[in-house]
Amino acid sequence: MKISILEVNLSAIKNNLANVRKLLKHNQRLCIVAKANCYGLGAKEVCKKLNKFADYFAVSSAKEFYEIRKVVDRPIVILDPVYKGLKRLIKSGAEITISNFESLSVLLEEIEFLNEIVKVHIAINTGMNRFGFKTKTDIFDAITILKKSQKITIIGVFSHYYDVNNEKFANLQYGKFLKIKKFCEEKFGLNSIYHLANSDGITLKNGFDMVRAGMVLYTDKSYQTITLKSKILDIQNLSKNETAGYSAVFVAKEQKRLAIVGIGYGDGIMRNIVKNGYVLINGKYAKIVAICMDTMLVDITKIDAKICDDVVLIGRSKNKQIFICDMASWCDTIDYEIIVRLSNRIERNYVS
Numbered sequence: 001m002k003i004s005i006l007e008v009n010l011s012a013i014k015n016n017l018a019n020v021r022k023l024l025k026h027n028q029r030l031c032i033v034a035k036a037n038c039y040g041l042g043a044k045e046v047c048k049k050l051n052k053f054a055d056y057f058a059v060s061s062a063k064e065f066y067e068i069r070k071v072v073d074r075p076i077v078i079l080d081p082v083y084k085g086l087k088r089l090i091k092s093g094a095e096i097t098i099s100n101f102e103s104l105s106v107l108l109e110e111i112e113f114l115n116e117i118v119k120v121h122i123a124i125n126t127g128m129n130r131f132g133f134k135t136k137t138d139i140f141d142a143i144t145i146l147k148k149s150q151k152i153t154i155i156g157v158f159s160h161y162y163d164v165n166n167e168k169f170a171n172l173q174y175g176k177f178l179k180i181k182k183f184c185e186e187k188f189g190l191n192s193i194y195h196l197a198n199s200d201g202i203t204l205k206n207g208f209d210m211v212r213a214g215m216v217l218y219t220d221k222s223y224q225t226i227t228l229k230s231k232i233l234d235i236q237n238l239s240k241n242e243t244a245g246y247s248a249v250f251v252a253k254e255q256k257r258l259a260i261v262g263i264g265y266g267d268g269i270m271r272n273i274v275k276n277g278y279v280l281i282n283g284k285y286a287k288i289v290a291i292c293m294d295t296m297l298v299d300i301t302k303i304d305a306k307i308c309d310d311v312v313l314i315g316r317s318k319n320k321q322i323f324i325c326d327m328a329s330w331c332d333t334i335d336y337e338i339i340v341r342l343s344n345r346i347e348r349n350y351v352s
Contacts, residue, residue, distance in 0.1 A: 003262035004346045007227040007315075008041050010049045011352045016217045016225065017053055023202055024211065029193065031056035033214030034068055035079070040339040041218055041226065042348045047072050049352075050217075058212055065094050077121050077156065081131065086110040090118050095155055099123035099131040104142055111151050120146065121156035126176040126196075127169070128162040136183060143188050156193040156210075157184060164200040174205055181208070219324055219335055226324070227315030228342070230263040232281070232307050233295065244297050245290025249274060258289065259300045261311045266293040268341035269313070270331040277330035281305050283318030314338075 017032075024030060032054045038046040043064065047057060048071040057076045059065050062085050065078055069092060077095040081103040087110050089096065098104050098120050111118055122142065125132030133139045146152050159177050163169045177196050184190040194208040199216035218225055238244060238252040259281065265271050269291060277288040279296075281303055290297040298311070314322055324335045331338065 002347055003233070004228075004230040004267055005349050006041070006342055006346045007229070007349045007351060008045070009225050009227075009351055010046065012225040013041075013046060013217055014049065014053065016219075017050060017213070020202055020211075020213050020216060021053075023206060025206065027209075028206075029055035029195075029210040031058050031077070031195065031210050031212045032217065033058045033198075033212050035060040035064055035214075036340045037064075037067075039215060039218045039336065040342045042350070043068050044071050045348070045350050046218075056210065062089055062094070065089065066092070069093070075119075075155075079121075079123075079131075081123075082106075087114060090114060090116050095119040095121060097121045097123050097131075098142065098146070099133070101138075101142065104145060107152075108145075108149065111149070114151065116151065118152050119155040120152055121158055121193075122146075122154060124157060124159040124177065124180055126159040126173040126180075128160050130160070132159060136180075139180065139183070140187065143184065143190065147188060154190060154192050156195060157181070157190065158193075158195040161196065161198050161201045161205065164198075164204045170201075170205045174207065177208070215336055218339065224315060224321075226339070228313040228346070229315065230261050230311045230313065232259045232305060232309045232311060233262045234260040235300070235305075235307060236260065236297075245274075246292065250289040250297065255301075256299060257301045258297045259286065259305055259309075259311070261296045261298055262294065263311075263313065263346070264292045264294045264296055266343065267345050268343045269296065270333065270338075270341065273327065273331050277327065278322065280312040280315075280317035280320050280322055281309060283320055285320065286311075 034043050034047050034057050037043045047068045051072045054074050058079050060080045081099045083106050123132035125134040181194050193210050195210035196208050197206050197211040199214050202211045236258045238256040240254050242252050244250040278285045284303045286298040286300050288298050328335045328338050
C-alpha cells in the first residue's frame, strides 16, 4: 500500500502556464524555472509536459541541467555561477551565467581549447545583492572582455526582483535595469534577451524581453495543481491526562481519539505545524497535535475515521480544501519552503 503520495496535476500546471501566457506582451518569451526539481514536484515529468509551451528553461546548477536536458529541446540557462565542469556543460548546450570576474575568468580558461560557441547570460545586481555585477564600470569591463572572444555570444542580460509588491523597491529596480539595458545597447550594441520579471513580476511589473515563471506555475490558487495525502496507520484512545508525542507535547484534557498518520518530518513536514495545523479526513478538519519522523498524530475525537482512511494535507476532501498557503501560514513560512521540502520518500503520482 502506498502510504504518502504527492499527486501532481500536469494539466493544471499547463493551465497555469496558459494564464501566464495571456499576461505576456507582444513577442515576450516565457522561461520556465525548473530549479529545485521543479520546486519539489518532479523536474523530468513537469518539464517534459511543458516543453512545447516554453521558450526557455532555467535551472540553478549543472546537476539540474543534466536532469532535464534529456526531456526538453528548448534552451536551458543555468542561473547560478558555475566554476567546475564547464567544458561538458558547454558541449551539452548549456547557457552559462557570468555573475562576477571569477566566473568570467574560469570560463575563459575552459574555452581556450574548445571549438564551441558559448552562450552566456550576464547577471546584474540591481538590489537583491545575491549575484551579479553591480557597478557600471564592472559591467563595462565584463562585457568588454566577453566581446573580445569570438567563441562567446552574450545571449542574455538579467536581474531579479526582490520585492515586487513594494512599489518603491520595484520601481527602483526596474529603473536601474532599464538604464543598464540602454547602456549595453548604446555602448556595445548588445541586442540580447533582457529579463527581470520573476513570478510576481509577471503580474505586477512585467517588462523587457522575457519573463521567468516559477512558483506561479506550480501553486494551486487558480487550479488544484497538487494533492498531498497520506493514510491512517493506527488509532489510539487516550484517557484524560494521558500524553502523546515526544516530550509529551500533547496532553489530553479529556478522553481523546488520535489517528496516527504515515507522514512526518522525515518526509519534509515542518515540526512547527503542531498545534496550528490541520489535515482533512473524510471532509472534516482534524487538528495536528504531534509530529514524529515518520508519523503525525491528529485529533479525530469527533470524526468518523478508521485505519487506512485517506488523510489530505494539501488538497480537497469533499467540500473542504487546504491550500499550500494554508500550510505555509501554519508553519510561519512561505509556499516555496513547503513544497521544496517534500522528500523523495513521498511517491509522486502524475495525472492529466
